[in-house]
Amino acid sequence: MSGNPWQDGRGNKDRSITKSDRAGSTGDDPVRRGGKAHAAPGGPFLIGDGMTGGYGSGADILHGCTLSVEKGQIAVIVGPNGAGKSTAMKAVFGMLNLREGAVRLDGTDITDLTPQDRVAHGMGFVPQTHNIFTSMSVEENLEMGAFLRRDDIRGTMEQVYELFPILKEKRRQAAGELSGGQRQQVAVGRALMTQPKLLMLDEPTAGVSPIVMDELFDRIIEVARTGISILMVEQNARQALEIADRGYVLVQGRNAFTGTGQELLADPEVRRSFLGG
Amino acid sequence: MHLECRVVMRCDGAGTCAARDEPVTFTLDPMGAAEGGGTRYLISWRDTSAEAVSRDGRSFTFSEGAGDVQTLLAGNGTGLVWHRLTEGAAPSATVDFLDCEAPR
Amino acid sequence: MDPLNAIVALANYVLIPGAAYGAQLALGALGVTLIYGILRFSNFAHGDTMAFGAMVTILFTWAFQSWGIGFGVLPTALLALPFGIAVTALLLLGTDRAVYRFYRRQKAAPVILVIVSVGVMFIMNGLVRFIIGPDDQQFADGARFVFSARDFKEWSGLDEALVLRTSQAITVVTAVVVVIALFWFLNRTRTGKSMRAFSDNEDLALLSGINPERVVAITWIIVAALATVAGVLYGLDKSFRPFVYFQLLLPVFASAIVGGLGSPVGAIAGGFLIAFSEVTVTYAFKKVLGYLAPGGWEPDGLVQLLSTDYKFAVSFAILIVVLLFRPTGLFRGKSV
Numbered sequence: 001m002s003g004n005p006w007q008d009g010r011g012n013k014d015r016s017i018t019k020s021d022r023a024g025s026t027g028d029d030p031v032r033r034g035g036k037a038h039a040a041p042g043g044p045f046l047i048g049d050g051m052t053g054g055y056g057s058g059a060d061i062l063h064g065c066t067l068s069v070e071k072g073q074i075a076v077i078v079g080p081n082g083a084g085k086s087t088a089m090k091a092v093f094g095m096l097n098l099r100e101g102a103v104r105l106d107g108t109d110i111t112d113l114t115p116q117d118r119v120a121h122g123m124g125f126v127p128q129t130h131n132i133f134t135s136m137s138v139e140e141n142l143e144m145g146a147f148l149r150r151d152d153i154r155g156t157m158e159q160v161y162e163l164f165p166i167l168k169e170k171r172r173q174a175a176g177e178l179s180g181g182q183r184q185q186v187a188v189g190r191a192l193m194t195q196p197k198l199l200m201l202d203e204p205t206a207g208v209s210p211i212v213m214d215e216l217f218d219r220i221i222e223v224a225r226t227g228i229s230i231l232m233v234e235q236n237a238r239q240a241l242e243i244a245d246r247g248y249v250l251v252q253g254r255n256a257f258t259g260t261g262q263e264l265l266a267d268p269e270v271r272r273s274f275l276g277g
Numbered sequence: 278m279h280l281e282c283r284v285v286m287r288c289d290g291a292g293t294c295a296a297r298d299e300p301v302t303f304t305l306d307p308m309g310a311a312e313g314g315g316t317r318y319l320i321s322w323r324d325t326s327a328e329a330v331s332r333d334g335r336s337f338t339f340s341e342g343a344g345d346v347q348t349l350l351a352g353n354g355t356g357l358v359w360h361r362l363t364e365g366a367a368p369s370a371t372v373d374f375l376d377c378e379a380p381r
Numbered sequence: 382m383d384p385l386n387a388i389v390a391l392a393n394y395v396l397i398p399g400a401a402y403g404a405q406l407a408l409g410a411l412g413v414t415l416i417y418g419i420l421r422f423s424n425f426a427h428g429d430t431m432a433f434g435a436m437v438t439i440l441f442t443w444a445f446q447s448w449g450i451g452f453g454v455l456p457t458a459l460l461a462l463p464f465g466i467a468v469t470a471l472l473l474l475g476t477d478r479a480v481y482r483f484y485r486r487q488k489a490a491p492v493i494l495v496i497v498s499v500g501v502m503f504i505m506n507g508l509v510r511f512i513i514g515p516d517d518q519q520f521a522d523g524a525r526f527v528f529s530a531r532d533f534k535e536w537s538g539l540d541e542a543l544v545l546r547t548s549q550a551i552t553v554v555t556a557v558v559v560v561i562a563l564f565w566f567l568n569r570t571r572t573g574k575s576m577r578a579f580s581d582n583e584d585l586a587l588l589s590g591i592n593p594e595r596v597v598a599i600t601w602i603i604v605a606a607l608a609t610v611a612g613v614l615y616g617l618d619k620s621f622r623p624f625v626y627f628q629l630l631l632p633v634f635a636s637a638i639v640g641g642l643g644s645p646v647g648a649i650a651g652g653f654l655i656a657f658s659e660v661t662v663t664y665a666f667k668k669v670l671g672y673l674a675p676g677g678w679e680p681d682g683l684v685q686l687l688s689t690d691y692k693f694a695v696s697f698a699i700l701i702v703v704l705l706f707r708p709t710g711l712f713r714g715k716s717v
Contacts, residue, residue: 148590324398326665342688
């Protein structure tokens, strides 16, 4: 069960998504495992509070890391390679075991929920890679995003098409045939189909051209304007902090600097250490 | 020549028989003289073809090439006997009794 | 020159038998390809699943015949088919529950599941022989011909006869209906789309809230239906003998792999490619060429590329050629 590519030709190979090796595994279905949500009123809209933990029973990667986003705002996690940026976001999404800390969304403690249950509770997650169904049409990708919903999804689909007009044009085309930027739009659109309260993006601009990157950031701002909170990990720290209401600089799984995007951009130490002067 | 037949009885090499009802159509086309006398035929049934040899026009011997020997023998009236022998470690034989008509 | 008779002879011995055999292989290969797409292993028990489904259908057919229930000119087996499918589905779901689910939970590598399926194959094989015996079983009834050699000759006045057996016509019609239904299901229904999504990207499917155990169960039920239909059609067209179904595994797998494992369209194309190749390569073209050649130039021999005995080699040869030049199959399935 290594990363041998011959073993498994599919999926984003992130076994933590299904929590398959969660400590104390009883061999039950990963989907059905997990605890209940508790009411926890007050505090920010979303907070990953003092999160400490790592994958499986391995060493801790996060050490008391705290992330929060208010409604309709954009929070960006930046930091050097290996700082635990993606890990911090996966912790919010329930993809690793927290030894300490809690995750609360919209007045509910969701620390014990599986990723699937968090989706049902209003979290949308866009993985960095393998984030679309390549063999299915754009429209089918959006339909699958809304799989949990039993109501009429056409309104939401129209909203996604309004946000990404190119997708409406290509809705019958296989998503795998689209360009890199268009694929990312499909991935974000798929996550929006559950009508999430919080959208999490793992390096949405990885591997796209600067022009496409600017456009994607514009779209992300538009999504936030509709009242959806955004939590985003970004390599392009400078551009991302420019659109961020809140920025987090992580170093070795700890909060190093926290502030509004503009504050961090203006901070000489942040500039020197993480933004290249 | 076409022979439209029905297998009415199937027996094994030891003589155990069971009634049957299965259609099979043979086609026999002459292909010229065989070495050492007799006539060669192209015999076809279902999706299989083989070369058959007959000395008298009443019995035809052929093989599918699978270690088998087959004979089609004229019986009384519309009857025909189809014998198949498969050789090898455990030889097995089947004898089918056919009821045929030759459409004109 | 007599092209009309040549066409009729070719249709009678190559086109019609090839189309019927191709439809049977395509249905078998669809089952193999679906399991590969969803459960991600090559199911070696598929040939014996076909035998089991055919066997149950035969038992129901005999029961119906003994009760005097018939289906007019159509074979009674078609009436018994839904019951055969239901029992086979129960067997496959039971096998999944008892065997495959354990390995799925362990996230076992596909090669382990392949070996497990070989074990399942031997058990199913034994089960079928234990229940119905190793011998040839006959269960076809109803009208035997859509048109016989005599009907055709009287109608056309040609020397050559075209025979269309009811089983051949039923095979092709049933295969078309089943394939249309399957593609409608996979492309138009929510459940079918969720199966394709699961096959495409399992982790993202889980994130979208698709329940993997439900997808797996539905896959087994569809596979049971495909295998039973394929097995019954093959039995009606040729005859039912458990060993023959075990041998069918090779051409069925060759069809699925040649078309591209995981690709349903590929499975159908592969089925017909293998079937027509087998029939064409082993057919004696003497007669067809005799009608086409100018007078006195008729070939002397059978003009048969390979004797019937070598027909299994045809599947192998095509498989190797395709894998050499297009490792993912004709329709870009997953690499094997």
